[in-house]
Every structure is written in C-alpha cells, then in structure tokens.
Amino acid sequence: MKTVDVALGERSYPVWIGAGLLADSARWRERIRGRHVLVISNVTVAPLYLDALARGLEGFTWSSFLIGDGEANKTFANVGLALEALGKLGATRDACVIALGGGVVGDLAGFTASCWMRGIDFIQVPTTLLAMVDSSVGGKTGVNLPAGKNLVGAFHQPRAVVADIDTLDTLPQREYRAGLAEVVKAAAIGDVPFFDWLEAHADALSLRESATLTEAIARKCLYKAGVVARDETEQGERALLNLGHTFGHALETAGNYTELLHGEGVAIGMVLAARLSERLGMAREGDTHRLVALLERLGLPTAMPEGHSPERLLSLMRLDKKNTAGTLRLILWRGVGAAEIVAGVDERDVLAVLG
Template identity: 80%
Template sequence: MNRMNETDVQTIEVALGERRYPVWIGRGLLGDGARWRARLRGRHALVVSNTTVAPLYLERLARGLEGLQWSSFLLEDGEAHKSFANVGRALEALALLGATRDACVIALGGGVVGDLAGFAAACWMRGIDFIQVPTTLLAMVDSSVGGKTGVNLPSGKNLVGAFHQPRAVVADIDTLATLPDREYRAGLAEVVKGAAIGDADFFAWLEAHADTLAARGSAAIVETIARKVRYKAGVVARDETEQGERALLNLGHTFGHALETAGRYTALLHGEAVAIGMLLAARLSERLDMSHADDTGRLLRLLERLGLPVAMPDGLEPEQLLALMRLDKKNTAGTLRLILWRGIGRAEIVAGVDEDAVLATLKEARARTS
C-alpha cells in the first residue's frame, strides 16, 4: 500500500432520526483508543474476534481497554462458524464477565464476527451496546454499517437475526495489509454492488480505477470505502429495517446466498458469491427484457478486472439453487421477490419473478462452466 497520513481520517455519520453514530475510516485507528473509548458507556467489554484476527490485532485494541473489566471470545475463522451454538458461547462469556446493561460488545474481525457479535449484543439483557471494528474490506464497506446482525442455519444464510445499530464503526485500513488477496477481492464485490444498484458515476469511477484498487492503493481504498459507506448510510437512514429501498442493497444476494448454502458455506466467500449472484441477476434481467447485454458486459468485465469469480462452481444443481432461493427473506406470498436492474445504477425490486426464467438462467450459467 502507498502511504497515507494517519491524521487523514474520514468521518461519516449514520443518522437514524435522533440516533447517530460515526464511521471512521483511515490509518492508525485501531490504536487510537482516545477516539473510540469515548463510545463505551460502562465498565464491562467483551471483544469478539476469531483465531486468525485476534493474534494480529487484539493486543493493539486492548491498549484502549485499560481500566475496564474486559475479556475476549474467539471464533474459529469462517462462515460455517456463524451459528447459534457460538452465539450461546458468546452470551456465556458475557455472563462470566458479569456484564451489566451498560456493557459493550466489540466486534474485531470480518462480517462473520460482526454479525454474530452484534446479534449477541442484541440478545444480552434485550440489547446492549456494540462497536464494529471491521478488519476486512467487505465488512468495512458493507456489513459493519447499518445494524444488520444474524446467524446462519443449515437451511439458509442469515435466516435469524435482528436490527441492532452499533455505537461506532472503526475502519482502520492498516488491517487490510494482512488480508489475503482472495478476501480483499471479495470485499471489492460489495463495492461494485453498491455502484451497480444506484450510482452509475461511481461504477464508471471503479472502471477507471480498477487496476489501482486491485493493487491496493491506499488513497483509492479510502475513497472507495467512503463512497460506499455514504451511499449505504443514506439508504439506511431512509429505510432502517428494510421495508422498501434498503432491499435494493441485496442485488445478487438471493442467488449468492443460495450458492453459499449449497456449498455449505465453504466453497465460496460471501463476496465471491455476491459477484456471481450479481451477474446472474443481470442475466435474468436481460432474459426478462429489463436490461441490455451491454450493461451485463460492463459488469462482467469489471468483476474480471478485479479478480472476482464470474462462473458458478461445479457440482451445483439449478433445481437445488432455486429451492434455496425460495427460502430468501425478501420473498412474499410464496413468490420470488428479487433485486434486478434496468442497467447500471438502476436496480429495482421485482415481485412475482417467473421461476421458469430463474431456472433457465441458472441452467444457462451451469452450461457455461461445463
């Protein structure tokens, strides 16, 4: 990464009526305890992390917790560990700590850690504070902002959860230095998704800066995170609990979650599944005469330049994927409700999508990989 001054911190405020919280983006934030310690209201803190991230960053975070009663709870790394069983273990850790209603849960890690830690915080004594300290690009640009928390079931991803907003989000891009290339690229999928939904100018900016982003240029990363967070913060402010507009943020997710579930949460990273899912949604939009092949082509080329997968993994049956899509939370009245588009920057919610068209799109995608 090219260097960037530690004082160059961008602050974006998420406003939800009278409730507000900051998203800080920059370098050196993890050790800046004076900044985020002020968001803790009580004397107890539980740091939830995983066995990959904690050895790298827990000690640095702990310096800001001096004088508090705190402990840590570590997950094994991976989506498969975002489970009810681990929520129970996190709650037991809060009990052993003697955490009171002014306690705080601190999520130090990627999306799995943030989702599970936030859900545990929402459950403990019917809701206590938590702070998001995302250490992956995907979590920085998406899952750490907006208050969605939850866990997976064998039958589907994120079927159980709660809306529970953090007290702050601390996005220290120094943590990206230890992020494997595959996980970094997976985070870029969520960036592309935000632009594809509602910001054609940002999509064009990503096309112009794809090589710099792929090379992890610091200034481009901060600009990318900030633009994506500003967009999401605006959507969340207008529709906190996903009654309408916020559902647009799920472009590609119905396909993607089915791919993740079919692969038992081990075959694809979330961002990889979203990349493939977006492309499937674009191709379905074409099939339904909603969009043009030129837009699908631009999406395909950008994903490929960023090093993201664009083909379905081998061994997945279209009928199985369609069955899993029927379990998606956005569906209503027993019909598929998908996020599709009319071209770059023009996503929309489409109810009653023809299942035959979905199945044909999946079969066509499988044929491309065979």
C-alpha cells in the first residue's frame, strides 16, 4: 500500500492506495467522528461493493442512497433526494457521508456533505481509475446544469480517500482507459520524468499490471496533492490541472453527457489545447505528436466526434469557470511539462482548431 498526504493544516487527510482496503475497516473507521453515516453510491457499484463496505460500518447508524449510473445523474434533483436521506437518517453535525463510486458519485456526495448543516464530513471511496487519480483528491464537488458541467459546486475536502485497486477488477475497459487520461494530464502539465515513465510503461498500464498501476496512481495523486496544498481554491497554479478541460467539458455537454466519458473528453481536449498552442506559436508540433502517440497507445481517443458545430462548442467554452471579463482564459502549454494559463485567447484561433 502507498499513502499520499494532502497537507492542508488541520484539514489534512491521507490518500490510501492499494489492494484490500475496503476490508481494512480499522484504517478508515477512525476517520468517522460521529455515529450517523450515509453511503452514496450508484446502481452499478452498490451491488458489487456496498456489502463489503457495510461490514466495516457495524456499530454505526447508517443507510444508503443510490443514484443512476453516469454523468447525467449529477443533478440538483439527486442532491435534494440525498439531503432528504440525511434528514431521514437523523444525521447530526458530526455525521459522515461516504462516496462509494466514481467521479459522479464523489462530486455529488461531496456537494451534499458541504450543504448539510453547512458542512459535514465525507470520505471518498473511489471505484474507478479516474476518480482515484483525480476527482477524489482535492475537495472539488459539484453538480451539472443544462448550460454546462460543474457550474455549481463547493470546495469541501474529504476526511480520507480509500482507493482500493481491487475495485478496478470490475471496471469496464473503456472506463479504465478514460482514467488513464487524467494520469497523462498530470505528466503533461508539469512532470517530464513522469511523462517519460508513462511512455516506458504504457503497455503494462494497458494490461492493468498491479504494481505499475499502483505506482501510477500514487505519482498522480502526489503531484495533485502538492498543487492542492499550494492553491486549494484554484486562484492560480491549480487551474493548470484543467489542461484540456475547457475543450473537453464543451464536448461532453454538447454530447448530452452520453457521447463521451469525462476522461475521453479530457484526452481530446488536451490534443486540441496542444494544437492551439502550436497555432499560437507556443509549442512545437513534435510535442503534440508525442502526446497523441501516448494517448493512442493507452487506447484513448484523440480526435473530436463528428457532427459538432465549432460555433456551438465555442459558445459552451465561453461558460467555463476560468474565463474572466468575457474573454477566453485557457490552459495551454509550451510542450510536455510546461503548461500555463493564457488569457485573452482570440476566438478565431479557437474556431480554427475546432474546425
């Protein structure tokens, strides 16, 4: 097992990564301070892992709340139902929400916990690779609106992250590959040795080799933990973690959250950001080729789905949270390991890349 610590003073917490962690309840039970627990999961994950989690909840007053599977279920309506479930449980201010599932479950559960009595504890138990390496760490929570993804949310840090890699055994191949996009993203932003390592270990990662996978998760979480510790509420450096997200979120929204998985949108978005960087004279074509080659070796898409209007995608990109004063503010790069925030990007250049 590997442990990564997210250093935030009194709100610091561990990220545990390894096999058999669901059964190791003595480790995570001590992070629960009260007696009420609401487990939020979805209809796909709960039949697989809720019983194992429940064995560790003996002695607590607990119940579960399940949502449907997929991004389309990350809604205010489900937050309302989850809050009602906390009310029925009689949850007090020392209650705890446990998020058992992928990024959708984690985002919704964290947002629910941030709302109940103005903020109660929650624990992340991610069961997808994407959630293990990204959304479970850092305290970003939220829900979607028809206008765009994650437009409503709060920063609310978990008490712990329990990343049991055994749960990845039941993860479909497409979702597993989508999680690898977030691993590549960290290396592309600011870790050249990690990018080199990923190129050398791409085949082992594709085969889900346990030791290689554990190392990749830990290195990604360690990188993100450092960024979060320096810029918790995304006032500067943390925005770099959104490389590819402005493009990717627009593609996800345009496809009604059913056409692309989040990691697939990020993969395509990183390539579009790299190509825009080329167009603006910031980066070399060779770096884009290197990024595309790694993503394709990991089985990820690198080209936009057909049928989306560039103008429609641009209109969705204008709603991105990083924008200021009506101008586009994108995360671009100067090559592998050198991302930066670029304000005032000309929309004509963006349209050219989208076209």
